Amino acid sequence: MIRARDVVKEYEDGDGARVRVLDDMSLDVEDGDFVAVVGPSGSGKSTLLHLLGGLDIHYRGDVEVGGVKLSGLGDQALARFRNSHVGFVFQSFHLIPNLSALENVLLPSHFGAGTGDARKRAEALLERVGLKEKKDRAPVRLSGGERQRVAIARALFGGPRLLLCDEPTGNLDAATGAGVIRLFQELHQEGLTVLAVTHEDRMSAAARRVLRLKEGRLVEESSPSAPVASQGAP
């Protein structure tokens, strides 16, 4: 599903110095896998997620997702890729406040996804995440967990094979976060590839693989049920 080779991402800080966020990162994720990416703040976790999702195109190296080579794709092709190949779930949900839950889920349809009966599909997804009854509510009238489930429904709207999650339980209490993690597990069991950046131990425990990043490098790979395998940690 994901194949990244020798990826380098740099940016200039306020003083003009170059900061390397990802340092020769190589990564493979199988189709249908559930991967948690962990590491300290500033280790490049979110940057990796943005590169894999086609949100950030300014890097060196090769990234291939679902058979699509992202390096060198134009803006339109990248937009199509984001619309139909991947779904994003963010820590702050990022729902549009003046749209109802249903309209938020329908948002990808405005840019091409869901060419059939988009409304029916959005309603089915809201039912899937247990929010059918609250489809007409504005985000402000939903709890944190409900907002995150709306965001997950939106991420699933285009029928992606890969779900990219950035701290999806970071703004949720323990019980609500557990519910969201369960939802990811169900989606994984249905065949979806899930890659989640997290600080949450329960999220890591739910994943099949855990990748640890430090200073832009992949330093450890483990399976919650298997011993830790070192990948050239300093």
Place this chain on the structure above:
Amino acid sequence: MRLEALSRLVRLSLARERKGAFFSAFGVAMGVGALVFFVGLGLGVGRVIREKIFPTDSRLVDVVPPAVSLGSLLGGGKLDAAAVERLAALPGVEATYRKMGIRVPAVTRYDGSFFGARLRMGMEVLAVGVDPGLVRSDVAMGEFKDAGDGQPIPALVSTRLLELYNKTFAPARKLPQLSANMLVGFGFPVEFNRSYVAATAPGPVTAAQAQVVGASDRAMFAGITIPLETAIRLNRASGVDADTFTGVTLVASDPARVPALMEAAKAMGFEIDDQERRLAENAGAAVALTTSALALLSVLICLLAAVNIAHAMSASVRARAREIGVMQAVGASRSDVRNIVLAEAGVVGAFGGAVGTAVALLLALLVDRFASGYLPSFPFKPESFFSFPWPVVVGGVVLGLVAALCGAYFPSRRAAATDPARTLAG
């Protein structure tokens, strides 16, 4: 991005930013409304000048003999039959109409009923004879030709003279208002070669009855217009020049040929009587200048509206950076984002333009109503001071749209350049 999806997103966005959109549209409406109003006023007043005050036909050239010239002393510059033939042979001349003024003074002494009022008046009369073809379409009774001695002389009056009579003379003297149709058939005595103030010719006085047969834009302004043959007969009877003409009107086959015809006539030693045309052009230029100044002011208001939209859209794009990032994350391309911002501005601009245009039309209607009801009557007072041809109306809406799109151009580019990775982080 489908149009339906675009319109849905724009509708939602404008509904959320109703207040800002209203003020932006208001600015556009002010500028467009002022522009449409002043352009309509300029066109309307220009039309009155062109059609009522100085009605000129762009194909006509009035050739007259030179006032004083060495040629005329030597027999040149005379507008006789041969000269008319030479003028008629110029390339681009479709027709020629001769004119001959009555070269002796004339007076009318009227004492009788005048459309229900008692009128007792004596006044000098000027008269000019013209080829019937020049005024044929304005003749409402009988034929415009010389009927011979002792018969009524068909006479045309100027429509502008009639207007001045109705708006100034008649109210002052408590005389009835007259239309051209009412005047047709009205007769009054004229004595040629008689005057209260000027010297007369050696010939006899010829008394005749003039009968109004219509009103014409091409009739002499301060006098009566009679058939050319009548003028020749009367001049001959008074013993004055009845062979040369006081003017010839050339009809050009195309308005574009008029300048060449004027030059050719001048080269033949004649002058061009373009006083009316110049007056019309000067008045038209004054109106055009005033309209242009007001239109420029209106365009400046539109520019300010565009700047206001630029500010509003910039602020909106900054405030919605995260929302734009979300849209990019779910599949919006840079051009989608740019189109959304431009479409929002376009809707605001088109709405403002339509409202401004509608308000301008309404205001024009109110001004016309006010003028009709409260302004005293004056010569050439039109039914409407405005003219709104469809390009002005459509142009108002288009201008609003264009001003808004110009204002939103840079904000839309900034929105399209939003870095989703940065705005969605954290």
